[in-house]
Amino acid sequence: MMKLGAFLPAPGHHVAAWRHPHARPDGGLDFDYYRSLVRTAERGRFDMVFLSDGAGVRTTYRDAEELSRQGRMVHFEPLTLLSALAVHTTHIGLTATASTTYNEPFNIARKFASLDFLSSGRSGWNVVTSVTDAEAQNFNLDRQPDHATRYDRAREFMDVVTGLWDSWEDDAFEYDKESGRFFDPDKLHILHHQGKHFSVRGPLNVARPPQGYPVIVQAGSSPDGQDFAARWAEVVFTAQQTLDQARTFYRGIKKQAAEHGRNPDDVKVLPGTFIVVGRTRAEAEDKYAALQDLVDPVVGLGLLTGQLGDVDISGHPLDGPLPDLPPTEGSTSKQQLIYEQARREGLTIRQLYLSVAGGRGHRFLLGTPESIADELEEWFVGEGADGFNIMPDYLPDGLDAIVDLLVPELQRRGLFRTEYEGRTLRDNLGLPRPAFGAARHPAERRA
Amino acid sequence: MMKLGAFLPAPGHHVAAWRHPHARPDGGLDFDYYRSLVRTAERGRFDMVFLSDGAGVRTTYRDAEELSRQGRMVHFEPLTLLSALAVHTTHIGLTATASTTYNEPFNIARKFASLDFLSSGRSGWNVVTSVTDAEAQNFNLDRQPDHATRYDRAREFMDVVTGLWDSWEDDAFEYDKESGRFFDPDKLHILHHQGKHFSVRGPLNVARPPQGYPVIVQAGSSPDGQDFAARWAEVVFTAQQTLDQARTFYRGIKKQAAEHGRNPDDVKVLPGTFIVVGRTRAEAEDKYAALQDLVDPVVGLGLLTGQLGDVDISGHPLDGPLPDLPPTEGSTSKQQLIYEQARREGLTIRQLYLSVAGGRGHRFLLGTPESIADELEEWFVGEGADGFNIMPDYLPDGLDAIVDLLVPELQRRGLFRTEYEGRTLRDNLGLPRPAFGAARHPAERRA
Incomplete structure (x- = not known):
């Protein structure tokens, strides 16, 4: 079965989306708006919603006047938003981006563990290194650290975070009121991490998450990024424009994962896919032209x-x-x-x-439900993708069209679920729950 | 009117609370449990729930065996929990503790602004400096920074955070689809903060919060702490054991606030109060003795x-x-x-x-609704307190008893509201909404 992410930046992916007559330009700070979107995605049986993030406003514009033409300026911080969405949804996964460059691993381990409990096992973490000077300048730097340094920090960050998630074994807490023993002391594991970037003692003040670890998502496609993905990622979000490129990337990631001692099936590759769907091709073309005119x-x-x-x-x-x-x-x-x-x-x-202007370098599909399903199916059966991170043009209409037109076509072909397989994000993605200590011994991850 | 906070660590304040037959020792990671507690507090018309926090597990015990006797080990991270509670409540304020010692101001400014939007203006931030080596050791240090350094950082932290909340004027966003102008460029204010501890450019990628700034809560009572509170705090949580002490503290804070150019009424002093209430004094004494026996x-x-x-x-x-x-x-x-x-x-x-074992140095009141109301009233009319941060013995029973027995007695005396005055935490606390730029010019805060 195909895996589908719903990548949902308000008010949509097209750079002029906010100017569309039906778009809600203030949606980025409106909880009811987001709740409605995510419930639509859950009705469409999407594996997860995916929220990108940056710790700053892009400031490559010459001045405020130029910047004011841009339509994505202010929005919820993803972890707070997904925590609120967790308690208004039941099955859909909730994946937030958080940076390893401008956070401390103890704080990130806590927050994602907390989200995993709030959602009963539906959290995912899109691990990024931050890539703009605008963000660096919000964190005591003039320029961002170089590429190699960021990845070096990110690798150690993962060791610390997964180590903290393993502070307590799954059944550590006994809550024995009679004897007065709250947990089994043999099941507490203090990390004592001492590394190049971090010294973190532990233990975490959250129990082991329901999923063991939240699902690890990653999007870097540079050589460093691919190596990182092969070692850590369970979902890889990538930009690929041709099936040949996608196949090369797909095979490369799976091969590198195997070299890290992992089961290649435990890495799901989801190319980002910008979609404009209409009942007819002409309808889709008109929609797209209307957005392009607004750029x-x-x-x-x-x-x-x-x-x-x-x-x-x-x-x-x-x-x-x-x-x-x-x-x-x-x-x-x-x-x-x-x-x-x-x-x-x-x-x-x-x-x-x-x-x-629409897909920002991602694959762009425009057409009818049938033609787009053909194109998705070609990549899926052709081993270019395990599924797709779907990028609607503008919201909410773009997502409604995908759920009401495209998803039923995929279901009709038997390519996509009609009911959720389970209750956790891992259940639905078909990913194993990592055993205690799994991150330290990648060989243990084999199926 | 008295202001009341509900200070709600699962499973209650008494150190042996978790061993009580009715207590839920696993409540700290159970959303339904917290939702039920906070709805009880909202039914009792509390101004706010208050969550304390620490970034680590206290490790002053000799070994894991000793530590395992302790009952408060793992719990939700407060900002994620309050984000979820925000969308299951309508009036009660939501105050989370977050440390200025082990966070970056950009991240904190974002998260609390985001919570203020999620809750439509009901967020509060309890500003702390972290005070244990156990936390320091989770953040790349062997020992915590000294007291003076922590407060020096905290003061600059506040300048940055309030400056970031003032990145955009209240009406900066125009969303003018026709002209393509998203915001008014004259209403964007880039912070360009360059200080001793932080360099933060801005702007924040969240609009100005509904409350202008989330309500600032503070609990430090050292000379540094009091000076900080007088400059910044709108709610001061403090431990006072006698009315004389409380009066001295109350007058001191109000006087110092005035010296900072603030209206003393804009600082609400709420001593922590550990409460064991019963229908009769004997019932309360029995409840307390049962808990003490479990220590x-x-x-x-x-x-x-x-x-x-x-x-x-x-x-x-x-x-x-x-x-x-x-x-x-x-x-x-x-x-x-x-x-x-x-x-x-x-x-x-x-x-x-x-x-x-119950109140950890806070005032301890045990008795009937009438006797406890007498004692609260004495401090309230005697200018020892503007209200109280109420600390139930064990949960949920302790909070139920306070809401069902004590609150009605306070309402009968006209000391406490029967309906919320407004929709934001500021409305209910009787605090003004800070005008744009208010933090930079304390004189502007005068009523």
Whole structure:
């Protein structure tokens, strides 16, 4: 069965989504709006909602006037939002992004363990390293740490966090009122981590999470990112534009996971997929054209600059080619993806920003439920994907259309569930529950 | 009107609460349990629930066997729990403790702003500096920073957090779909904070909170703590044992607040009050005796050690006097309070730990609804308190008894509300909503 994530930034993925007549530009801070979206995704039997995050407002615009054209400025912090959504949903997984660069592992281990208890085992953590100077400048730095340092910290961060989740064995707490013994002292394990980036004693002041560990999600596609994913990720979110590329990536990740002593089936690869679906192809084309017409050139260029790792291209003519780019300390894999697309398709800067205005470098599918189901099926059966992280164009209509039109078509083909298999996110994704101490001994993860 | 907080650590304040036959020792990680408690407090028209917190498990016990006698080991992280409770309640305030010592101000500003939106203006932040080496050791340190350094950081932390909450004016967001302008660029204010402990550019990626700023709560009672409270706190939680002491503290805080250019009415002083209430005095005494009988000496001594700032007294006989104590880098005001009590009442170590087994140095009231209401009224009309942070003995029974017996008696006397005055925590506490930029200019806070 296909696995589906619902990637739901308010008010949608298209950069001009907020200007659509039906969009709610203030939705990012409205709980009722989010509750309605997530219940729609749960009605559609999605495995999980997925919230991206950044610890700052992107500030690559020249001034506040330019920035004010941008439509995604303020929104809930994902862990607080998902905690509230946890108690208004019953089956759907709840995956929040949190940065290893600007948090301490003890705080992150606690919060995700707490969310896993609030949701009775439906939490996921999208592990990221932060990739902008704008974020660094909110955390006592002038510029972000370099790529290698960020990943080095992230790897040690995972050792600490999983170690803290293993502070207590699953059945450590006895609550024996008679004898006065609250827990079995043999089942407490104090971490005593001493490393290069962190010294963390433990134990965690939360019990072992219902899922053992929350599901680990990861999206880095650079060599460092792929190695990290192969070692740690159970869901890999990736940007792939052709089936050949997707297959190469898919096989690479599974192979590297096996080299880390893991069962390749325990890593689910979900390429991001930007979708515009209509009852007819013409309806879908009209929807998309309406959104493209709303793209402000300032916003388009700002988006492209971000995609290129905050490389300044403002001096180049919009209707000329993309210049050669310097290396970035931002996301190297994303920069390369966009650059290759520009060269491959011979796009001007303007054509390039319009082409990423929806999916930001992710695969873009436009059409009818049948045509889009064909395209998803091709990648799924062709071993390019275990499923997809679905990116609606604008909300709530885009998600409604996917749930009401596309999901039934996938179900009809037997590609997607009609009922949830279980109650935890692991149950639904078909991932094993890690045994106590599993993170320290990857070989134990084998099926 | 009196202001009342419900201070609700699962499974209650008494150190042996978890061993009570009716107590739920696993309640700290059970959302339904907390939802039920907080709805009871809301039915009782409490101003707020108050959750204390520490970033670690206290490790002053000699070994895991001793530690296993202790009953408060694992619980929800407060911000995730209150986010979930926010969407299952309508009027009660939600105050979480978060440390300025082991967090970054950008993260804290975001999370509390997010909680304020989730709860439509019912969030409060209990600002603490962390006071144990056990926490320090979870954050890359061997020992905690000294008292003065912690407060120096905390003061700058507040400048940054309030500055970030003022990133956007209240009406900054226009969402003008036609013109494509999302916000008014004149209403964005980038902080550019450069200080001794922090460099934070801003802006925050959350709009200005519904309450302007979440309500600031503070509990430090050392000279540094009182000065901090006078400058920043809108609710002061304090431990006072006699009316004379309480009056001195109350007048001191109000006077210092005035010296900071604030209206003294905008600082509400709420002494912590441990309550055992029964229909008759004998019933209350029986309840208390039953709890005291359940106190394990190892736990009693561990509790006392913590109250004394982690000073080791294990070499001294339980039935002898408390020895002279060295200075602590923990909570100096709490150490002094306990020490003075021991001397004043001539208590042995065992008698001392039994005396703090319930209220941990806070005022202790045992009796009938009438007698307890008399005692609360005396402090309230006697200018020792603006209200009380109520500490039930064990849960849920202790809170039920307070809501069903004591609250009606206070309402009958016209001392406490029968309906909420408004929808935000500020409305109910009678606190003004801070204007944009208020924190930078305390004089603007005058009524």
